[in-house]
Amino acid sequence: MAGVEKAKDLAARAAVDEFVKDGMAVGIGSGSTIAYGVVRLAERVKEEGLKVVCVPTSFQAKQLITENNLPLSDLENHPQLDVAIDGADEVDDDLNLIKGGGGCQTQEKIVASCAKTLVICADYRKDSKALGEAWLKGIPIEVIPIAYVPIMAKLKAMSAETVTLRMAKAKAGPCVTDNGNLIIDAHFGQIKDPAKLEAQLNGIPGVVCTGLFVGMAVKVFFGQEDGSVTTRTPRNAGLSA
Numbered sequence: 021m022a023g024v025e026k027a028k029d030l031a032a033r034a035a036v037d038e039f040v041k042d043g044m045a046v047g048i049g050s051g052s053t054i055a056y057g058v059v060r061l062a063e064r065v066k067e068e069g070l071k072v073v074c075v076p077t078s079f080q081a082k083q084l085i086t087e088n089n090l091p092l093s094d095l096e097n098h099p100q101l102d103v104a105i106d107g108a109d110e111v112d113d114d115l116n117l118i119k120g121g122g123g124c125q126t127q128e129k130i131v132a133s134c135a136k137t138l139v140i141c142a143d144y145r146k147d148s149k150a151l152g153e154a155w156l157k158g159i160p161i162e163v164i165p166i167a168y169v170p171i172m173a174k175l176k177a178m179s180a181e182t183v184t185l186r187m188a189k190a191k192a193g194p195c196v197t198d199n200g201n202l203i204i205d206a207h208f209g210q211i212k213d214p215a216k217l218e219a220q221l222n223g224i225p226g227v228v229c230t231g232l233f234v235g236m237a238v239k240v241f242f243g244q245e246d247g248s249v250t251t252r253t254p255r256n257a258g259l260s261a
């Protein structure tokens with residue numbers, strides 16, 4: 021393994037090693053980076069006899085949990101989680117995030133909101149000063165299907181630079197989320213006030229959930245190109261080895 025994949029693996033392992041303890045209920049995020057974290061968690065369960073239960077944030081996360089023979093639970097049985105570990109598409113200096121590149125932000129935000137701690141693992145490409153600087157595809161916004169046209173018009177009126185209905189790959193038509201909704205990607209350029217923008221977007225009728233995660237993460241692990249892992253917390257806003 022080399023390059024970006026190695027960086028993802030290192031970050032995810034570091035997050036799992038530092039934050040998962042015996043007896044915990046763990047929220048499992050979605051995407052390609054957390055997949056390495058689930059493999060690491062399974063290793064620890066086998067090697068250390070760790071007892072954990074895992075709550076997924078998507079169909080993909082559920083598959084990861086079951087394929088790695090980890091105990092699967094849900095928010096009905098575990099409405100309070102000790103930690104949620106997830107990936108991100110972009111992370112700013114204050115640990116605000118853009119998520120939802122894989123369309124899973126709604127369940128991810130619900131699960132994160134039920135966890136005492138949200139921890140993020142990401143490769144070096146996700147590190148950014150301000151949201152919207154590196155991730156140019158736009159903020160993923162899950163919407164109720166009947167509302168997608170008026171919502172796209174409202175986003176344009178809010179001065180979004182690009183507004184796109186996410187289309188499926190290998191299927192004609194739109195990308196349909198795990199919740200049966202659609203996704204609009206809206207790029208607002210560099211986002212100066214993520215909390216204000218999130219509140220504005222949440223105020224549009226038909227918006228289910230945005231991929232802006234403001235003030236939720238407590239620590240981010242970045243896998244670097246040179247094989248090191250750096251971290252960022254809200255208190256030390258800079259990077260430390």
Ligand SMILES: O=C[C@H](O)[C@H](O)[C@H](O)COP(=O)(O)O
Binds near residue numbers: 052121122
């Ligand atoms: O919807 C997808 C999730 O928010 C992912 O956590 C995010 O897109 C990062 O994915 P990856 O680890 O594949 O870059």
